[in-house]
Amino acid sequence: MSRVLGSVRARAAAGATVVVALALIAAGTAVLLVLSSHLQDQAGLQAQVAAREVASQIATGKAYDKLDLPDGDDHPVVVADDRGRVLAAGDEVRAVEGKPVDRAKQGAGSAGPRGPGDDDDDDDDDTVQLKPGEVEDDVDYRDGTANVDGTVSDYRFAVLEAKDTHGAQVTVRAGSALTPEQDAVGSVRTAMLIGLPLLLVVVAGVTWLVTRRALRPVEGIRGEMAAITASTDLSRRVPVPSSQDEVGRLARTTNETLAALESSVERQRRFVADASHELRSPIASLRTQLEVGVAHPELLDVPGAVEDTVRLQRLAADLLLLARLDAGERPAEARVGLAAMVREESSQRVADRVPVQIGELAGGEVAGSRSQLGRVLGNLLDNAQRHAVSSVRVAVARDGEWVVLRVEDDGPGVPESERERIFERFVRLDDARTRDDGGAGLGLAIARDVAERHGGSLAVRAGSVFELRLPVAG
Known part of the structure; x- marks a missing residue:
């Protein structure tokens, strides 16, 4: 009742x-x-x-x-x-x-x-x-x-x-x-x-x-x-009535939510599978080297073990940052000067295969996280170093209410059909644009996620020119 x-x-x-x-x-x-x-x-x-x-x-x-x-x-x-x-x-x-x-x-x-006698009160x-x-x-x-x-x-x-x-x-x-x-x-x-x-x-x-x-x-x-x-x-969908009223809109919105949830879960599954695969290789290599070192100390490849450890550390840091981004972590509201950030990052890259050339550095501050934006610049420079022949150039320009950072190399360039796919996680193109085994395929994905969370964009404009656009602060 x-x-x-x-x-x-x-x-x-x-x-x-x-x-x-x-x-x-x-x-x-x-x-x-x-x-x-x-x-x-x-x-x-x-x-x-x-x-x-x-x-x-x-x-x-x-x-x-x-x-x-x-x-x-x-x-x-x-x-x-x-x-x-x-x-x-x-x-x-x-x-x-x-x-x-x-x-x-x-x-x-x-x-x-x-x-007269009738008169009374x-x-x-x-x-x-x-x-x-x-x-x-x-x-x-x-x-x-x-x-x-x-x-x-x-x-x-x-x-x-x-x-x-x-x-x-x-x-x-x-x-x-x-x-x-x-x-x-x-x-x-x-x-x-x-x-x-x-x-x-x-x-x-x-x-x-x-x-x-x-x-x-x-x-x-x-x-x-x-x-x-x-x-x-999550592949199932709720029935959508033929009416165009609030119930019909509720059903369509519910199906859109289910589709987004299915896509998110599928992306999470692929992420876990790819992360497991990427982690398996350096861990297996490091374990093998350590086991060989225990049995035959004279055969221990210390530089190789250090390289695998560094690769594993970077991969773990990338995965941690992606997890924070997926959880909806909002960037800080600090003011960051891209020109100063380019000078600082370039001065620290003394061991790069190709020296970084600095072009025009226009003024202009953006609002966001200094560490995350520095990570974007570092990933773009690492990508350029991996594919450049003899030149890597970085510049900062002002375009109205936007600050534009461009990183360019003289490599073979990205095919037009692959210019969106390279920003997917764990995606690495074939040998047409590869000089070594490269990273885990997370650098550009992280860079685009950070750019979008700062209200900007990251795209390949022509060949191998990567353009980061961010709104001017305040």
């Missing part, structure tokens, strides 16, 4: 259901409020029409006992003077707002003008001043109850003032039943209470099905990734 509730489908269905429920509750509440307000306004309008109709009859001088009053069930009407005496009321009206209607004291004709400054035969324009609305023929119901009352032709001011109170409004609002509320759960069930079900269909390719990707992990077969 917890697995189901923790799935993406369950969370999506629950989230959609909650959002829809909140939206429906808010919309339903707004509908009920608007509907109730509209129906109350309609009831108030009907009550106002009934009150004005009765007030108009009074203003024209019609006797109170002759007033044409509407049916009490729909519009209960009570006419009272300024002292509260009921002058007229509907036949079935028993009480209004809790006050009983005393029919025995109802006026039988016009209320008539009030005498009931008058106040808020009494509307009307002329005889006038009806007040403003209407006061109130909600209350009325007892009509023994049934108490809610009504909306319209209350206004009027004066008869004798100058007597009366209050006309007419009501309109709120029962239809209450019934309508109650019906809508009941329909919402019944329909809301059903609609939420439909929303949850549809969301569940749609999410399940949308996530089906993801489950296929997950299953295939699990199978690849279990089998360690």
Whole structure:
């Protein structure tokens, strides 16, 4: 159960259901409020029409006992003077707002003008001043109850003032039943209470099905990734759906990652195999010489043992540097002057087969590791020494925002078809460009890796000209 509730489908269905429920509750509440307000306004309008109709009859001088009053069930009407005496009321009206209607004291004709002795404290400054035969324009609305023929119901009352032709001011109170409004609002509320759960069930079900269909390719990707992990077969690929949505892009990105991982693992396997092969030869040679020296000390080839040891040391250093580069080691951010580095490196190469000639050395500093860039220069010079006939030349130039270091020899040059292959690890060309057994085939690969990690490039431009381009620092 917890697995189901923790799935993406369950969370999506629950989230959609909650959002829809909140939206429906808010919309339903707004509908009920608007509907109730509209129906109350309609009831108030009907009550106002009934009150004005009765007030108009009074203003024209019609006797109170002759007033044409509407049916009490729909519009209960009570006419009272300024002292509260009921002058007229509907036949079935028993009480209004809790006050009983005393029919025995109802006026039988016009209320008539009030005498001087009738003046009392009931008058106040808020009494509307009307002329005889006038009806007040403003209407006061109130909600209350009325007892009509023994049934108490809610009504909306319209209350206004009027004066008869004798100058007597009366209050006309007419009501309109709120029962239809209450019934309508109650019906809508009941329909919402019944329909809301059903609609939420439909929303949850549809969301569940749609999410399940949308996530089906993801489950296929997950299953295939699990199978690849279990089998360690990196040549397999996850299924790519035909859709161009996020899932399709995820599948394509996953396959690209698997391809890169497969290539990396294959390159690592070749690296280990080639390194083992390269290490086997100097180690075997050194062991043989040492065993011969133990048995016959006079036959020990000390220079040869030293040469094998140096070769083994260099190879180990190259492998260690490649391992650090493959691990993503970032170069230092020191400022390095290539011209000064060329002078220093050339001054130390006194035992080279071909003297190094120094050309133009333009100024310009680059950012990076002094030791790694020195390793690049040393590898390029070693490569030139290995293939040169009589000349090795190095120069530094400035090309806009780049500092360019060129190492050139007068050897046979690199065939155009091999100019990228020579930068692969453990690659050595045939005797067409070889004067000795050379190194392990790692020098140029290391040089290009270092150049790229410094934001630059290393390439063969023409024949045997190696060009290192690095961005100017800062």
